[in-house]
Amino acid sequence: MSEIAKAIQHICDEKELEYDVVIEAIESALAAAYRKDFGNKQQNIKIEFDPMTSDIQAWDVKEVVEDIDDEALESAQEQLAELREHAREQGREITEEETDDIVRFNPKTEIMLKEAKEIKKTAKIGDILEIVLDIPGDFGRMAAQTAKQVVIQKLREAERVGVFDDFKSQEGKTVQGVVQRRDRSGVVIIDLGKITGILPPQEQILREQYRPGNRMKFFISEVEMTNRGPQIILSRSNKKMVESVFAQEIPEIATGEVVVKGIARDGGNRSKVAVYTDDDNIDPIGSCIGQRGSRITTIIEELGGEKIDVSQYSDDAEDFIKHALSPAKILRVELNEETKEAIAHVEEDQFSLAIGRGGQNVRLAAELTGWTIKVKQDG
Numbered sequence: 001m002s003e004i005a006k007a008i009q010h011i012c013d014e015k016e017l018e019y020d021v022v023i024e025a026i027e028s029a030l031a032a033a034y035r036k037d038f039g040n041k042q043q044n045i046k047i048e049f050d051p052m053t054s055d056i057q058a059w060d061v062k063e064v065v066e067d068i069d070d071e072a073l074e075s076a077q078e079q080l081a082e083l084r085e086h087a088r089e090q091g092r093e094i095t096e097e098e099t100d101d102i103v104r105f106n107p108k109t110e111i112m113l114k115e116a117k118e119i120k121k122t123a124k125i126g127d128i129l130e131i132v133l134d135i136p137g138d139f140g141r142m143a144a145q146t147a148k149q150v151v152i153q154k155l156r157e158a159e160r161v162g163v164f165d166d167f168k169s170q171e172g173k174t175v176q177g178v179v180q181r182r183d184r185s186g187v188v189i190i191d192l193g194k195i196t197g198i199l200p201p202q203e204q205i206l207r208e209q210y211r212p213g214n215r216m217k218f219f220i221s222e223v224e225m226t227n228r229g230p231q232i233i234l235s236r237s238n239k240k241m242v243e244s245v246f247a248q249e250i251p252e253i254a255t256g257e258v259v260v261k262g263i264a265r266d267g268g269n270r271s272k273v274a275v276y277t278d279d280d281n282i283d284p285i286g287s288c289i290g291q292r293g294s295r296i297t298t299i300i301e302e303l304g305g306e307k308i309d310v311s312q313y314s315d316d317a318e319d320f321i322k323h324a325l326s327p328a329k330i331l332r333v334e335l336n337e338e339t340k341e342a343i344a345h346v347e348e349d350q351f352s353l354a355i356g357r358g359g360q361n362v363r364l365a366a367e368l369t370g371w372t373i374k375v376k377q378d379g
Helices: 003-015 019-037 070-089 113-119 141-168 240-249 284-289 291-302 317-324 348-355 357-369
Strands: 045-050 055-065 110-112 128-133 174-182 188-191 196-199 215-226 229-235 259-266 270-276 307-312 332-336 341-346 372-377
Touching: 003 019, 003 141, 019 045, 019 055, 019 141, 055 113, 110 113, 113 128, 141 215, 141 229, 174 240, 196 215, 215 240, 240 259, 240 270, 240 291, 259 357, 270 284, 270 317, 270 357, 284 291, 284 307, 291 307, 307 317, 317 332, 317 341, 317 357, 341 348, 348 357, 348 372, 357 372
Parallel strands: 055 110, 196 229, 270 307, 341 372
Antiparallel strands: 045 055, 055 128, 174 188, 174 215, 188 196, 215 229, 259 270, 332 341
16 A cells, blocks of 8 residues: 555544545645646546556546527627626526526536547537546646645544544434533533534533533434534433433333333423333333333433433323322323313322322322323322
């Protein structure tokens, strides 16, 4: 392997880029340098670079189009100028429909048939001609500077695309991050390794402290490409984070043997999770709790101490509501199917437990089941 090839491989390893991507960046840079020192604006330059030998080949790439006489071209240019002036006066952009019938010819990327046949006798309309270009000598200082700038730009673009693709594939999952700082708008900046993500105020949990240096798990809510590169929007309060952490910590959920049927969450305080399996040999709740509570303890720690109630999902609304209101013991449930309202009857010592502090338990049970729930004390 040549020294240049080794250097390219080093860049690939350091930046986590594909070899072909780096070669493409180098060839783009050499094309820009060639255009600056030896070419002209009417050339569509293609470069091939051999890293093993350092050989460079150059071509001017053109598509063969039908012949257009000079008068027709000149008339088309005048028409186009008039249309642009008219559109400018109306404060708008010229439309494609307005220019559909105007003859167009781009000398940078196109070559007329007559001229093409002088280069290649068998040329026909639609062919792509690659016209070999000479490389008179070494590139000058300005061309070298241009090449350097193009390489840097192309590699940055490739890195951005690589990071975007990586995190886009993780959208809807949780990742480890380190808190960097909080800006003036209340957004917390999170170091994700290759890039920083943002934790907006509405995605934060009020009682949590985001101290610089704290290592935490974050849910990737959204990944989008902006003019400044990838933007990673994170969350600690999204209820989907609970499902993601369950899938990471509980193999039966990861494999689909146990299914999360619903989640209701009061971020930072309590979540209710309904689970289900059609395998009689698996206890869905036991799978989530783990031996001596090992699995659920890990999940609670990942969620910053948030309490987790795991209940059995049921297609039977009465049973589902009873399970959802745990840890309270429910005597019976009255259902109004038309209004989707339910009255849960409890004994006196279970009433406050069914309601929960500030109505939290009954509120989350209602969110989990999709029913409006009222708790009534019997006796």
